[in-house]
Amino acid sequence: MRSPRNDRVSSDRTDAPARAGEPERTCILSGGVAARDALIRLAISPPGPDGACVVLPDVHARAPGRGAWIGVSRADLEKAQAKGKLKGALLRAFGKTLGAKSAGAPTLVIPDDLSDRIESALTRAFTDRLGLELKAGRLLMGSDRIAEQARGGLVCWLAHAADAADDGSRKLDQAWRVGSEAEGTGLRGTVLPLDRMALSVALGRDNVVHLALVDRGAAERVAAPLRRLLHFQGQAAVNEAAAEADKGHGQAQAESTAVTTN
Template identity: 45%
Template sequence: MEHDEHLTADTANVLGPADAGPERRCVLTQAHGPRASLIRLAVGPDEQVAPDFNGKLPGRGAWIVADRAILDAAMTKGKLKGALARAFKSNALRLPEDLADQIAAGLERRALDRLGLENRAGNLIWGHERIGEAIIKGKIRLLIHAGDARPDGVGKLEAKRRGASPGTPSIVLPVGRDQLSMALGRENVVHAAISDAVSAARVMQALERWAAFNGGKVHKADDEDDEEQVAAAVAVAAAERH
């Protein structure tokens, strides 16, 4: 395959570590990466190409890196259709013009659904006071803020996290409280926390895959963050939603 500078960009940020699971090859960049960090494309009986997020649809599949910029460039130049024609051994494929939008929406839905699943499993804590108490007791493995959370509310929880559990990651979602509340089946959820380490890892994987596709990253707080940096992360998240 003829390589293109837009299609051979550094994909390390979206392919992830080499030991993260069975590897597959991106048909656009030829880069190898774990299945969890790529997107599988499948073809239906009507020759329509569609994303297969679970990687379980029958038939031959083709994998692409989870990077919207690379996908958009490939579609614009006709390289995706050619790559898929070779992968599926068919020239009759129907490639939807909104494929990138389908993938973006699907990754967002899966990330929010994952939060809902962990909530139903009893792994989430919500409510500013409850979360604050859990942080102090060392029971938090991941702290989550809605993208439209007030900086002062975020700052207070972050101060407790830095003081009592500085090694615990903290993230600002690229969606607001309405989407977070809907995902958890509750009203007006602005902050949430995960108390189980395995659950936290699952959520982070889904969030990072979603963010990577859109050319960004999950906004994380660390030991050096102060209130101004937290407010900046909230502002960035708000800008990304519009």
């Protein structure tokens, strides 16, 4: 995310220069600019009976009206909320919508559990995307099936549950490197921020531990919400070794691989 100097325009702006044709937005807290799909949109509800408009996550950016965009981690968001910086930034973003200077204008309410709501929404967006790829027959599960496809050079995205056994993950990582002609490199599957139980419940299958995709478009669609989730959780550092080792193999994977420790 780049930080423009003296850039005070709205977070909902549409005149920012785009990378590769992608629209960009400005984070209301950091002032950094990033692709729209890399940030999280916040929206406000219609005024309730008490005249309050509640701030809610809009991770699919579909809610009508004005939005405010954030690109910070959960820890930074909670610090900004505790210090009152978040409310100030949101009042500036939604001031015209609220009619803040008008008598009887709605009040802005930021839920105490806003961070929890955002993380839950981001997790749901990621697992929903996995579910859609599963229904379309593009998501592979099961170590033997994944290993066969990986050795054949067909896998372009590989992931492991947070509680996957190290030896099982290493075997699949090695099969992927062999099939990708990337032996001796750091190319490996992403350790997901979900354990096997969470993945199994989300996908309606038993004992989901390893996942793979052989369709590049599907891999890109899955990588996008995963990157946002990992960034919000503070795990956004990209594995540079995997990215360097990739050399065109599994590009979507390399972009979404996070440095994680168990």
